[in-house]
């Protein structure tokens with residue numbers, strides 16, 4: 001069986017060494033030493049100034065929306081994971097969908113201005129598969145209309161744009177450290193803010209708003225992550241360069257094998273590095289996609305239609321809106337297996353199966 005993804009696990013002894021420390025200190029959660037160390041190590045690695053380790057990417061989004069005091073309408077993309085949209089609704093705001101760009105699969109920055117109304121407070125865009133949005137155009141629009149910008153960088157750990165971390169764009173960026181993401185702490189998330197005051201506010205929010213044992217600075221929630229999760233994050237961090245390298249090689253192998261297939265990849269931002277978080281392929285039509293998916297499944301190879309269908313069309317708590325580009329592309333995109341211990345021979349088998357399915 002070949003799953004679409006498989007979490008990376010460090011050698012057990014490495015994790016156990018962290019556990020020994022936890023047992024010695026008996027400090028399990030509430031901003032313990034490992035959680036702090038993880039924040040420092042990630043800040044150093046990604047050259048970031050202001051960062052928080054929280055329980056999930058979803059809570060990171062919710063805290064970001066709350067901390068920026070967003071109201072009314074938030075412009076967002078229908079081609080993302082459900083949490084991008086549901087966080088907006090959860091925080092009492094209204095998602096206003098803007099269609100995607102057919103080549104990057106990110107929100108089409110050229111269509112944002114037409115969706116702005118007097119009630120718009122922010123833009124929440126996803127760097128889909130880690131591929132950076134048109135951050136310059138979005139910044140320009142945000143400035144002109146006095147809007148906040150949040151980036152859902154759940155897929156984007158390690159990506160650099162013009163030499164700096166992708167999380168260093170927008171007012172706030174978030175990342176998910178969920179087990180299915182390329183770098184993980186089992187469950188976990190990161191919040192990155194441009195400005196120290198906003199980060200301080202979010203730091204209070206992460207811990208019920210506590211500003212001292214008997215004092216509250218903000219309305220808060222429980223977004224603190226545990227020492228056990230931080231330990232996994234720290235253990236995995238030492239393997240990250242190897243993970244990125246392995247994913248790069250597997251991706252190159254895929255495209256080498258699929259070169260004659262008429263399959264396309266999303267067009268990557270020219271000034272950005274790739275983290276090879278996903279292996280999305282764009283088919284010429286849905287029929288061929290379904291045929292390939294089926295043939296792979298017969299060999300117990302599992303793929304995933306990330307993201308299908310359009311979030312603008314299927315949520316029971318939102319009025320359905322048509323997004324023609326998203327609908328057309330969502331039907332044609334399939335994510336192929338990609339994870340650290342996927343074997344080159346397995347990549348070859350997947351490619352052979354797909355090429356056969358396409359030609360029959």
Ligand SMILES: *Cc1c(COP(=O)(O)O)cnc(C)c1O
Nearest residue numbers: 056057058081083154176177178
């Ligand atoms: C995974 C993911 C999230 C949610 O992250 P969790 O850590 O699972 O809460 C949000 N947005 C996108 C685009 C994701 O892929």
